[in-house]
Amino acid sequence: MIIDFFARALIAGVGVALVAGPAGCFIVWRRMAYFGDAMAHSALLGIALGILLGVDPALGVLGVAAAVALILSGLGANRSLTSDTLLGILSHSALSMGLIALSLMRGARPDLLAYLFGDLLAVGFGDIYWILAGGGMAFVLLLVLWRPLLALSVHEELALAEGINAGAVRAGFMLLIAVLIAAAMKITGALLITALLLIPAAAARRFAHSPESMAVIAACFGVLAVCGGLFGSLQFDTPSGPSIVFAAMLLFLFSLVAGLRDARGKRV
């Protein structure tokens, strides 16, 4: 029984990590870590809305994350408002509103910890199809967006001058992140989704010589982190989200040590 649940969580987690690694590279290159956090924190509000409206919570997450992305990009157009402060306000407000909405629910109150930090037992059969469909959609979106988004990330003005439609590409990328957040929600929890985007990509940097190789390595590291984290979670009965992030952190430390050895090798 528990093995069934575990296999489901593993399949879903690997599916999400395969897309989250490459998508996370863009989060790193475009310095959008805080942006990702703001979107991920809004996921809790999405869950509350989904339950209230009687639809699948994942749909609620997708809707709210997409709305937050729209608000953020709209505010970003106003130069005087682009700042860490503004993202921080939005991020924490969304998280707090989600927590309030969930705590006000009468009757079968959802398990808050599971939503915040992930619960591998929470991945049901329905979820797995949903997560794989979402992951597949995110993967297709990533393939379509890759070239124009990379050009935009290298030099926005140059990409514009060469005919890239920045508005459409950026909107597509936000939709991609929203889908990923909805898919990863059950496994890592709202608070830790950004880690699955950031850490494998950051760990991949030292081993990569091209954007494409960094994306592939980040996907591999993401899969390793999910597998390691979920086995640890099963073994030690720890929450799945933090266990995955811990495994990712170990991979990142490994990349740091490998980088240090490289640097020393070059100097000698």
Add this chain to the structure above:
Amino acid sequence: MTQAAPLISAHGLELSLGGRPVLTHVDLAIQPGEIITLIGPNGAGKSSLIRVLMGLVRPDRGEIRRRPHLRIGYMPQKFFIDPALPLRVTRLMTLTAKAGRAEIEGALGETGVAHLADAQVQSLSGGELQRVLLARALLLHPDLLVLDEPAQGVDFGGQAQLYRLIGDIRARRGCGVLLVSHDLHLVMAATDRVLCLNRHLCCAGPPEMVAKDPEFIRLFGEDAAGAFAPYAHGAHGHDHAHTLSGEVAPATDPAHDH
């Protein structure tokens, strides 16, 4: 393609940014095969003007005509790549263009940096990066090269070479070139026409004429104007240093505001 049609022509351009007028009453036309240098003090609207001409910014008023199917090769003023993004020169060249290895190396060879094809972009020096970016613009087979401060971060000897290279490229490819600069003396030697911009077009014409224009002298000072003398007589492509600082005199004459 008609021979006489300008690559780009603009009439009555007006642009304000954040409530401040940046461009007022700007008219200009760029002919095929011509090198135009846009010169002016900091904040004169040089970069804004080229953004408007390329269609990146919509002017508040005025009309722009680009020749149909005009291909523009652009080299931006500031170019910084996040150290977290691993990028080889070849990949930088093909961000939007589709080109094979031979074509890429051909373009890099034209700007003298074919040996850098596999280098990481972050490891390039200022001069190397500018040449790579120029090669990148060439890869698009441009009818017009738009180069915003191409000699930035390049040492003095390298600057002279870079401007000579731009002249060679024009001669070989017959493309128009729109240069933006505020280092006067070197640019002047390699340009057909100078447009002096200080939110409006102060003066325009061949470099020797512009250098004598009272508006130009007011903006850039007597030193700058005097520095043209050797270029007016001298051969092309000399590389000796002048005492001229190349700095811009402050434009503070209130009587001139219009």
